[in-house]
Each structure stands twice: as C-alpha cells, then as structure tokens.
Amino acid sequence: MSATDTSLQALDPYRVGRGRDWLSAGGVGIGHVDATGHGEGGPASKRVIVSFGFWIFILSDIVMFSAFFAAHAVLQTAAAGGPSGRELFNWWSIVLQTACLLASSFTCGLSAVATEARNQLWTQLALLVTGVLGLAFLVLEVRDFTGMVMQGAGPQRSAFLSSLFAVVGLHGLHVSAGVLWLGTMMAQVFVKGFRPDILRRLVCFNLFWHALDIIWVALFTIVYLIGLGR
Amino acid sequence: MSHETDTRDPGDVGPGFMDAAGLTIREGIVRCAVGFVLASALTAASFSVLNTSLIWGPGIPVALVVLAIAQIGVHLVFFLHITTAPDNTNNVLALAFGVLIVALLIGGSLWIMDNLNQRMMPMHEIMQMQR
Numbered sequence: 225m226s227a228t229d230t231s232l233q234a235l236d237p238y239r240v241g242r243g244r245d246w247l248s249a250g251g252v253g254i255g256h257v258d259a260t261g262h263g264e265g266g267p268a269s270k271r272v273i274v275s276f277g278f279w280i281f282i283l284s285d286i287v288m289f290s291a292f293f294a295a296h297a298v299l300q301t302a303a304a305g306g307p308s309g310r311e312l313f314n315w316w317s318i319v320l321q322t323a324c325l326l327a328s329s330f331t332c333g334l335s336a337v338a339t340e341a342r343n344q345l346w347t348q349l350a351l352l353v354t355g356v357l358g359l360a361f362l363v364l365e366v367r368d369f370t371g372m373v374m375q376g377a378g379p380q381r382s383a384f385l386s387s388l389f390a391v392v393g394l395h396g397l398h399v400s401a402g403v404l405w406l407g408t409m410m411a412q413v414f415v416k417g418f419r420p421d422i423l424r425r426l427v428c429f430n431l432f433w434h435a436l437d438i439i440w441v442a443l444f445t446i447v448y449l450i451g452l453g454r
Numbered sequence: 455m456s457h458e459t460d461t462r463d464p465g466d467v468g469p470g471f472m473d474a475a476g477l478t479i480r481e482g483i484v485r486c487a488v489g490f491v492l493a494s495a496l497t498a499a500s501f502s503v504l505n506t507s508l509i510w511g512p513g514i515p516v517a518l519v520v521l522a523i524a525q526i527g528v529h530l531v532f533f534l535h536i537t538t539a540p541d542n543t544n545n546v547l548a549l550a551f552g553v554l555i556v557a558l559l560i561g562g563s564l565w566i567m568d569n570l571n572q573r574m575m576p577m578h579e580i581m582q583m584q585r
Binding site: 268269271272273274275276278279280283284286287290291293294295297298319322326327329330332333334336337340341427428430431434437438441442444445446449450452453 | 466467468469470471472479482483486487489490493494497500501503504514515518519521522525526529530532533534544545548549551552555556559560562563564567
C-alpha cells in the first residue's frame with residue numbers, strides 16, 4: 225500500500241472516528257473494530273446512549289438560551305430613559321454569585337470522582353456542598369431581583385430590563401430545578417446505592433450542573449460585565 | 455447482550471464520563487482542582503478587566519468575550535471531560551453543531567439589528583417630520 229493510499233483512507237468519512245483499537249494499530253489493518261457507537265462496532269451501551277442523549281438535550285437547552293442572549297444583547301442599551309445596568313448592578317453580589325456557582329461546579333466534579341470510587345459518604349458530602357452553594361446563589365439572585373423591583377426597575381420598566389429579567393430569570397429557574405434534582409439524587413443514592421440506573425442519572429445530573437455554570441459564564445460576561453461597561 | 459451493565463465500552467465514552475482517560479481517583483481529583491484553579495483565574499481576570507486601564511476601552515468587550523470562551527473551554531475539558539480522542543467523536547460533533555447554531559443566532563441577531571439601527575433615521579429627524 226502506497227503512502228497516498230493511507231492518507232486517503234484517513235480522510236475516508238467511513239473510517240474517521242474509529243475506536244482507539246484501530247488507531248493504535250497505526251490506522252491500518254482493517255479487520256474487525258470493537259469500538260461501539262461508531263457504526264461497525266455495534267450499538268453503544270445504555271450508559272453511553274443515556275449520557276449522549278442528555279448531552280443533546282443540554283446542547284438544545286443552550287441553543288434556547290442563545291435566543292435569550294441574542295435578545296438581551298440587542299436590547300442592552302434600550303433603557304427607555306430608565307436605569308441602566310451601571311446604576312442597577314451590585315458588583316459584590318455578582319462576584320459572590322459567580323464564586324458560589326464556580327465552587328459548586330468544582331464540588332459537583334468531586335462528587336463524580338467519589339461516585340467513581342463508589343464512596344457513599346463522600347458522594348453525599350460533595351453533593352450536599354454543591355446544593356448549599358446552589359441555594360446561596362439563588363438567595364443572592366432573588367435578593368438582587370427584589371431590590372431592583374423595589375426601586376421600580378422591574379421587567380416592565382424598559383426593554384433592557386425585560387430581556388435582563390428573562391435571561392437571568394431563566395438561568396435562575398434552571399438552577400432551582402437543578403437544586404431540586406440534586407436533592408432527589410442524594411435520596412436515591414442513599415436508599416438505592418450505586419445501581420447502574422442511579423449511576424446513569426448521576427452522570428446526567430453532573431452534565432446538567434456543569435452546563436448551568438457554563439451558561440453562567442456567558443451570562444456574567446454578556447449581561448453584567450459588558451452591561452457595566454455600556 | 456445486556457445493556458443494563460455499568461461496564462466500560464471499548465473506544466466509546468459519553469460526555470461527563472471519567473473513564474475516558476482511565477483516571478485514578480487521585481488523578482480525577484487533581485483534574486477537578488486544576489480546572490477549578492484555571493476557571494477561577496479566568497473569572498478573576500474577567501472581573502478585573504473593567505477595573506484596570508490595562509486594556510484599551512473600546513477593546514474591553516472583545517477581551518471579556520475571549521476570556522469567557524477560554525473559560526467555557528476549561529469547563530468542557532476539566533469538568534465535562536470532553537477530549538479530541540476518537541472515542542469522543544460523537545460528543546464533539548454534537549457540540550460543534552450546537553456551537554454553530556449559537557454563533558448563527560447571536561452573531562446574526564447582532565449583525566442584523568445593528569445594521570437596521572444604522573439605517574434608521576435619527577429620532578429627532580423623525581420628530582421634525584411629524585410636525
């Protein structure tokens with residue numbers, strides 16, 4: 225086989241994305257490929273299918289968020305004579321909210337490690353800290369929102385504030401749902417232990433919680449930091 | 455063939471799986487901690503950009519967006535364990551499609567609305583015409 229044949233084969237879409245067995249064999253010697261979920265290797269296991277399906281949900285959720293972000297980015301200066309972000313945003317509250325959510329993402333990652341070690345105590349502890357940090361985030365956000373509404377800067381004041389409450393509120397709703405889900409996951413791990421179905425749910429919960437933090441990164445950048453600079 | 459197991463698939467991992475790189479518990483904790491430190495540093499950089507004169511004023515939004523994209527990358531790699539390995543192809547392709555749609559939606563909205571804004575007659579001229 226000449227060198228050009230091999231490089232052409234590497235570009236063949238049918239062969240791209242084969243399992244590591246095929247690659248570790250130097251990308252040649254096609255016989256049987258064991259990698260599941262890549263066509264010839266047969267269907268993926270339920271564990272992979274569940275988490276991949278949830279990944280698709282997360283991505284579509286992010287696409288929905290992007291519409292809210294686009295609306296806010298367009299309307300960010302449409303304050304209609306009302307208060308702008310510079311007058312409304314509470315710097316330290318935003319810093320604290322960001323710290324809470326980032327730390328909770330870290331402890332959520334630690335809970336995944338503890339789950340991998342099948343350690344009930346550390347899994348529960350890490351999940352508990354994650355939940356407490358999530359609740360602290362929600363308390364700070366609700367305090368900010370009520371403060372703004374009391375000042376007469378509610379969502380009906382201007383297009384800027386409508387889109388602000390929409391995108392931040394949507395994220396807050398996701399965090400609330402995540403905290404509820406976290407509580408039920410702690411109960412399930414406690415009662416049922418590390419059964420395969422519980423493990424799959426834990427992977428999905430981890431994906432969801434990390435996605436919340438990824439959205440928050442976009443949120444504090446676009447809504448708060450760029451909003452403060454306008 | 456039973457799908458009700460939690461055994462590892464050869465050459466195929468879902469997003470959020472720790473077994474992708476065959477990490478030990480210790481390595482898993484270290485990876486989480488490294489991600490946390492990197493993400494914290496990028497967050498701190500984002501928040502301090504506004505308070506320093508290090509970056510030329512009109513360039514600040516661009517700097518903030520760049521820092522945010524870097525931090526999202528850190529989260530994907532260290533918390534969600536997304537890699538470029540062949541066993542991650544399905545996850546990365548789905549992610550790439552998501553990023554495409556998000557870029558079209560946000561970039562397209564900003565582009566179109568900014569263009570319309572520029573074509574619009576200034577408000578005081580509209581007022582004069584209504585007189």
